[in-house]
Amino acid sequence: MARSEAHAIEAVHPGLSGQADRGERRLRRIGAWLALFFLVQGELGAVWDREWHAFVGRDQFWTPPHTLIYSCIAGAGLVALTVVLLDTARYRRGMAGVDDSSTVPVFGLFHAPLGFVVAGFGGLLVLIAAPLDNYWHELYGIDVALWAPFHVMDIIGGVVGSLGMVQAFASEATIDRERGRAGWNFLGFSALELGVLTTLAGLLNFALTGFLQFPIATFGPLDVSTYPLPLAAGGAFCFIGALRFTCKPRAATFLVGLLLLHTLATELFVPWAVRTAVAQQGMVYRVPGHVPYFRWDYTLLPLLFLVSALIVDGFYFWKMRRGSKPEHVLRGWRAVGLMGVIITPPALLTAPCILRTYSSYAPVFLPQPGLPVPAELWIEVVLFSVLVALLFGAGGAIMGAEFGDIWRWGTR
Amino acid sequence: MPGHIGNLLKGVCALLALVACVLLAPGEVLAVGMPARVVTLAVGAYVVDVDLDQAQPYAERPLTLTVVPHDSTLRLHGRIIAEPGLGTDATKLYAKLTLQGHSAVLVGTISMPVRGAWNLVIELTGPQGQARAGFPVTVAAPGAMPFWMGWVIALTPLVAIAWWLLWLHRYRRSLAGRQRG
Numbered sequence: 145m146a147r148s149e150a151h152a153i154e155a156v157h158p159g160l161s162g163q164a165d166r167g168e169r170r171l172r173r174i175g176a177w178l179a180l181f182f183l184v185q186g187e188l189g190a191v192w193d194r195e196w197h198a199f200v201g202r203d204q205f206w207t208p209p210h211t212l213i214y215s216c217i218a219g220a221g222l223v224a225l226t227v228v229l230l231d232t233a234r235y236r237r238g239m240a241g242v243d244d245s246s247t248v249p250v251f252g253l254f255h256a257p258l259g260f261v262v263a264g265f266g267g268l269l270v271l272i273a274a275p276l277d278n279y280w281h282e283l284y285g286i287d288v289a290l291w292a293p294f295h296v297m298d299i300i301g302g303v304v305g306s307l308g309m310v311q312a313f314a315s316e317a318t319i320d321r322e323r324g325r326a327g328w329n330f331l332g333f334s335a336l337e338l339g340v341l342t343t344l345a346g347l348l349n350f351a352l353t354g355f356l357q358f359p360i361a362t363f364g365p366l367d368v369s370t371y372p373l374p375l376a377a378g379g380a381f382c383f384i385g386a387l388r389f390t391c392k393p394r395a396a397t398f399l400v401g402l403l404l405l406h407t408l409a410t411e412l413f414v415p416w417a418v419r420t421a422v423a424q425q426g427m428v429y430r431v432p433g434h435v436p437y438f439r440w441d442y443t444l445l446p447l448l449f450l451v452s453a454l455i456v457d458g459f460y461f462w463k464m465r466r467g468s469k470p471e472h473v474l475r476g477w478r479a480v481g482l483m484g485v486i487i488t489p490p491a492l493l494t495a496p497c498i499l500r501t502y503s504s505y506a507p508v509f510l511p512q513p514g515l516p517v518p519a520e521l522w523i524e525v526v527l528f529s530v531l532v533a534l535l536f537g538a539g540g541a542i543m544g545a546e547f548g549d550i551w552r553w554g555t556r
Numbered sequence: 557m558p559g560h561i562g563n564l565l566k567g568v569c570a571l572l573a574l575v576a577c578v579l580l581a582p583g584e585v586l587a588v589g590m591p592a593r594v595v596t597l598a599v600g601a602y603v604v605d606v607d608l609d610q611a612q613p614y615a616e617r618p619l620t621l622t623v624v625p626h627d628s629t630l631r632l633h634g635r636i637i638a639e640p641g642l643g644t645d646a647t648k649l650y651a652k653l654t655l656q657g658h659s660a661v662l663v664g665t666i667s668m669p670v671r672g673a674w675n676l677v678i679e680l681t682g683p684q685g686q687a688r689a690g691f692p693v694t695v696a697a698p699g700a701m702p703f704w705m706g707w708v709i710a711l712t713p714l715v716a717i718a719w720w721l722l723w724l725h726r727y728r729r730s731l732a733g734r735q736r737g
C-alpha cells in the first residue's frame with residue numbers, strides 16, 4: 145500500500161484515525177460477517193430450490209429450500225436494518241467514526257454505511273418479490289421458468305444485496321489499510337479482504353446457479369443457449385473488481401479457488417438435503433428413480449474460469465515485474481474492456497467441455513432436430529453470438545473496474 | 557476513463573429505457589395482422605411453421621393453431637394433442653386440423669382448461685407417413701396479470717439501480733480526484 149494514498153485518505157477523513165471509533169468498527173464488521181453467513185446460506189438455498197423444482201416439484205410456498213432462502217433474506221435484512229438504525233442514531237449523537245465521510249444520507253432521514261444501505265435495499269427487493277412470485281405461480285403453474293418476472297426481481301435483489309455486502313467489507317478493509325493495520329492474513333489477504341473475495345465468489349456462484357436456465361434465443365431452426373452471457377460478464381466483473389480492490393496479482397486465481405469451495409459445499413449439501421427432506425416428508429420424486437447425488441462436473445465447474453483468472457493475474461504480475469505499481473495497472477476503460485474481451489473466450493470454450501455430461505444445453509448452439517440449418521445462418525448466428533459474448537465480457541470488466549476502485553478507495 | 561464511463565452508463569440507462577418500452581408494448585399490439593407466436597417444427601419429414609394466435613394462452617380460451625408446411629405442394633391431415641406437462645393436473649386433449657380452403661395450410665383450435673405447463677403436439681399424416689412433434693406452452697389462469705405487466709413491475713427496481721450506478725460513478729470520480737490530489 146502506497147504511503148501517499150494513506151496520507152490522502154487521512155487528509156480527507158481525519159476523524160478516522162485513532163482508536164475512538166472502535167465500537168463503530170466492531171458494529172460494521174460483525175454486521176458484515178453475519179451478512180456473509182446469511183449469503184452462504186442463501187446460496188445453498190437457491191441451488192436447493194432449483195433442484196427441488198427439478199426432482200420434486202413446487203407443492204407449496206414454504207418448501208424446505210424456500211424456508212432456508214427466506215430465513216436468510218430475513219436475517220440479512222435485519223442485520224442491514226439494525227446497522228442502518230444504529231448508525232443513524234450514532235450519527236445524530238456525533239459519535240466517533242460516524243460522520244459524513246463514513247456514511248451516506250438516505251432520504252435526509254438516515255445516515256448509514258453505503259454497503260448496509262445497498263444490502264438492505266437488495267433484501268427489501270427479494271421480500272417484495274416473494275409474495276408476487278407466489279401469485280405468479282398461482283397464475284401460471286408450478287413450473288414457470290426460472291426467468292419469470294418475479295424470479296428475475298429476486299435475482300436483482302440478490303445481486304444488489306451481495307454488492308452491498310462487498311462494499312461493507314471493502315470500506316472496513318480500506319480503513320484498516322489506510323491506518324496501516326496489519327492483522328491476521330492468509331496468503332497475503334487480510335480477513336476483511338477475504339470477506340470481499342468470499343462474497344464475490346458467492347456472487348459468481350449465483351451466476352452458476354441460474355446459468356443453465358438462461359433463456360434460449362431462437363434463430364429460425366437454430367436455438368442458442370445464452371448461459372455463456374452471465375458467465376462472461378460475471379467472471380470479468382469479479383476478477384477485475386477483485387484485482388482493482390486488492391491490487392494483489394493472485395486475487396483472481398484465489399477467487400476461483402474460493403468458488404470451488406462454494407460449489408463443493410453446494411454439491412455436498414444439496415443432493416443430501418433433497419434426499420433427506422423427501423424421505424422425512426414422505427414425498428415422491430417426479431420421475432421415479434431419478435434421485436440427486438453428488439456430481440463432480442458441477443463441483444469442478446469453477447475451473448472454467450481458471451485460464452481467464454491466470455491471464456488477468458499474470459498480466460498484473462508481468463506489469464509489476466516491469467516496474468508498474470499495481471494501482472497503475474490496467475487503467476483506462478479501453479484497456480479494461482480489452483482485458484474483458486481477452487479473458488472471455490477461454491471461459492466460454494471450457495464451459496461446454498465441463499458441462500457436456502451435465503446438461504443438454506452445454507454445446508450452446510443447438511440445431512432443432514430434423515430441421516436443416518443453412519450455412520449462412522450458422523455463420524451469422526455464431527458471429528453474432530461471439531460478438532455479444534465478448535461485449536458482455538468487456539462490459540463486465542469495465543463495471544468491475546468501476547466497482548473495484550470504489551471498494552479500494554471508499555470508506556463510506 | 558471517467559467521461560467515457562459516464563457516457564457508457566448513460567447508454568446503459570437509455571438501453572434499459574428502450575427495453576422497458578418494448579416490454580411495455582403488449583404482445584397483442586405488436587402482433588396486429590400477424591401470428592402472435594411462430595414455432596418451426598420438423599414433424600418427421602414435414603417441416604412446418606405453427607402459428608399461434610395468442611402468445612400467451614389462457615385457460616378455457618380457445619387457442620387457434622395454423623400449420624403452414626414449408627412445401628406448399630404437400631397435402632397433409634392431422635390433429636393437435638395437448639399433453640399436460642409436469643405439475644399440471646389434467647388429461648390429454650385432442651383437436652382436429654382441417655385444411656384451409658384449397659391451400660396446404662391446416663387450421664385447428666384447442667382449449668386447455670387447466671393453467672400450467674402443457675406440451676402442444678402436432679401429429680401429421682401425409683405421403684411420407686405419420687409423424688409427430690411438439691413444443692411447450694404455459695397456460696395462464698383466466699384473468700391473469702399479463703406477462704408484460706409482470707415484467708414492468710419486476711423490472712421497476714432497475715430505475716433505482718440505474719440511479720445508484722450513476723451515483724456510484726460520481727462517487728468514484730470524487731475518490732479518484734482525491735487520490736490524484
